[in-house]
Amino acid sequence: MIHDFGIVWSERALLLSGFANTAILSALAAVAALLLGFGLAPALMSKQPAVAWIARFFVDGMRCVPFLLFAYIVYYGFPTFGVRLDNWTTGLAALTIYNAAYMAEILRGAWVAQPREPIEAGIAFGFSEIRLFRRIILPPLLLSAGPVIGNQMIQIIKDSAFLTIIALPELTHAASSIQSRHYVPFAAFITAVFLYWGLCLVIEAGVGSVGRVADARR
Amino acid sequence: MSGGDIAAIFQGAIVTMALSLTGILIGLPIGLGLALIRWANVPFLAAVVTVYVSMLRATPLVTLLLLLFFALPNIGVPIDPVSAAILGLVMNTSAFNCEVWRSALMNFPRDQYEAAQSVGMRAGQRFRRIVLPQIVLVSLPGLVNEMSLLIKVTPVLAVVGVVDITRAAVRIGAETYEPLPPFLVAVALYVPIVFALVSLQRWIERRQQAAEAVA
Numbered sequence: 117m118i119h120d121f122g123i124v125w126s127e128r129a130l131l132l133s134g135f136a137n138t139a140i141l142s143a144l145a146a147v148a149a150l151l152l153g154f155g156l157a158p159a160l161m162s163k164q165p166a167v168a169w170i171a172r173f174f175v176d177g178m179r180c181v182p183f184l185l186f187a188y189i190v191y192y193g194f195p196t197f198g199v200r201l202d203n204w205t206t207g208l209a210a211l212t213i214y215n216a217a218y219m220a221e222i223l224r225g226a227w228v229a230q231p232r233e234p235i236e237a238g239i240a241f242g243f244s245e246i247r248l249f250r251r252i253i254l255p256p257l258l259l260s261a262g263p264v265i266g267n268q269m270i271q272i273i274k275d276s277a278f279l280t281i282i283a284l285p286e287l288t289h290a291a292s293s294i295q296s297r298h299y300v301p302f303a304a305f306i307t308a309v310f311l312y313w314g315l316c317l318v319i320e321a322g323v324g325s326v327g328r329v330a331d332a333r334r
Numbered sequence: 335m336s337g338g339d340i341a342a343i344f345q346g347a348i349v350t351m352a353l354s355l356t357g358i359l360i361g362l363p364i365g366l367g368l369a370l371i372r373w374a375n376v377p378f379l380a381a382v383v384t385v386y387v388s389m390l391r392a393t394p395l396v397t398l399l400l401l402l403f404f405a406l407p408n409i410g411v412p413i414d415p416v417s418a419a420i421l422g423l424v425m426n427t428s429a430f431n432c433e434v435w436r437s438a439l440m441n442f443p444r445d446q447y448e449a450a451q452s453v454g455m456r457a458g459q460r461f462r463r464i465v466l467p468q469i470v471l472v473s474l475p476g477l478v479n480e481m482s483l484l485i486k487v488t489p490v491l492a493v494v495g496v497v498d499i500t501r502a503a504v505r506i507g508a509e510t511y512e513p514l515p516p517f518l519v520a521v522a523l524y525v526p527i528v529f530a531l532v533s534l535q536r537w538i539e540r541r542q543q544a545a546e547a548v549a
Contacts, residue, residue: 180528184489185500185521192513270392277394278490288397301404309393309401316392 120303127294134290135311141204141286142273142315145211149272150265152212153219160224171220178217184278186214191282207279207286215272222268226261227253259330266323270316277312287311335515339506343516346502347523353416353498354485357423361484362477364424365431372432373439383432390429395487398422403494415495423491427484434476438469475539482531485524499523 124131159171178186190210194201201209230253238252258265280289291308295301371383390398403418413421442465450460492501503520507513 176529176532177525179532180525181521182486182489182524182528184487185503185517185524188500188503188517189514189521192507192517196514274392274394277396280396281493288394288400291397292400295400295404299408301401301408305397305401305405308397309389312394312397313389313392317388 117303120300121307123298123300124294124303124307127298130290130294131287131307131311134285134287134308137204137285138273138276138287138312139315141208141211141279141284142269142276145208145215145276146269146272148208148212149215149219149268152216153223156216156220157223157227160220161227175217175221178214179221181214183210183214183275184281186210187278187282203279203282203284207276207282207284211272211275211279214275215268218268218271219265222261222264223257226257226264229260230256259326259333262326262330263323266319266326269319273312273315273319335506335510335512335519339510339516340519342506343499343502343519343523346497346499346520349496350485350488350491350498350500351527353419353423353491353496354481354488356420357427357484358481360420360424361427361431364428366435368428368432369435369439372436387429387432390425391433393426395422395426395490396493398426399490399494415491418494419491419496423484423488426487427480430480430483431477434473434480435469437476438472439465441472442469471542475535475542478531478535478538482528482535485528485531489520489524 156171156175159167160175162168162171187207187210190213191203191206194206194209234252234256235248238248243252276286277288279286280292283289287308291304295304298304368383368387372380372387374380399418399422402422403413403415406413406418446464446468447460450464455463488498489500491498492504495501499520503516504513506516510516
């Protein structure tokens with residue numbers, strides 16, 4: 117058994133590049149999905165029925181489709197529409213579009229729960245729309261939605277493992293290739309599990325400190 | 335894509351449904367058991383459960399499945415794809431269920447428990463008659479939510495060779511050189527199931543809120 121872990125250690129470069137891919141891919145997807153979510157959330161709450169309906173259809177649709185099937189559809193569907201991307205970009209696009217729907221729903225929920233008074237006070241003080249959003253709406257919104265956004269980031273990391281099916285060289289893919297090359301399944305995959313766990317613990321710690329900031333401000 | 339291909343995907347759908355149901359039915363009581371171990375603060379075991387839950391919640395199901403499917407035979411436990419699938423689903427969902435049950439247990443009003451003690455109910459009776467009926471209600475939306483999440487990760491079972499919806503779709507795509515249509519059929523099968531569960535969850539939440547408003 118120790119010997120098996122020795123083999124995994126000797127392949128650490130491969131494993132680390134997989135780990136880096138998982139981390140970078142998840143971080144980029146999280147940021148992009150959050151930004152898209154900020155665009156989608158107002159659409160969900162739009163007073164124009166057509167806009168609200170289209171946004172709702174997209175968000176609820178994504179929430180009912182398994183990510184793995186969505187990744188397959190993006191992977192095979194993009195070329196049909198003449199869009200040719202490499203696996204890495206395709207994976208990033210799939211992760212981003214899919215999770216944007218979840219982020220939009222999270223932000224909408226937190227937005228609706230915000231007290232009206234500060235926003236109305238901001239309007240009364242003559243804040244422009246952008247300043248109102250940036251100074252009055254955004255800070256408490258991010259603080260209150262922080263923990264749920266953190267959970268979604270953990271979900272993004274776990275979703276990124278599904279991208280192994282389109283041969284994206286992420287962590288699970290790296291563990292798979294080490295296992296098939298040396299036949300050390302336990303050592304290879306348990307190492308991957310510990311790396312995923314570490315990544316999620318870091319996010320949980322980050323969410324914890326955001327929560328403390330939020331409590332201090334309350 | 336021929337009619338036979340669509341029939342093959344439907345056959346895969348039956349496998350997916352059967353495995354999901356098995357995972358849910360085994361995962362629910364195990365999750366409750368794990369939550370009780372943490373709630374009762376059983377020495378040593380509670381710590382083990384805490385680590386187990388934290389780790390399983392962070393592990394993608396693909397990675398877990400590959401670990402079970404390849405590593406168990408390596409240490410002399412032969413395992414077929416279906417057993418690996420069920421084991422993986424149960425391990426995964428029980429960790430999430432544990433958290434749902436546990437938060438219901440943590441919020442359980444202490445005075446009711448003490449009242450039951452004072453009228454001389456034994457521990458088993460207290461749990462069965464007083465605690466369980468109430469925490470089931472409180473946990474229900476969370477548990478239904480976890481069921482929809484579980485169904486959404488089942489396409490991964492195809493990775494270890496279970497012939498479910500996804501594997502049937504992959505196979506047809508490879509045979510016809512048109513991968514997109516079978517995947518769209520697969521999605522069309524998943525969406526109503528997950529949508530039904532999501533709607534069920536919302537309905538339960540709304541009913542409970544209405545009941546609280548009356549009380």
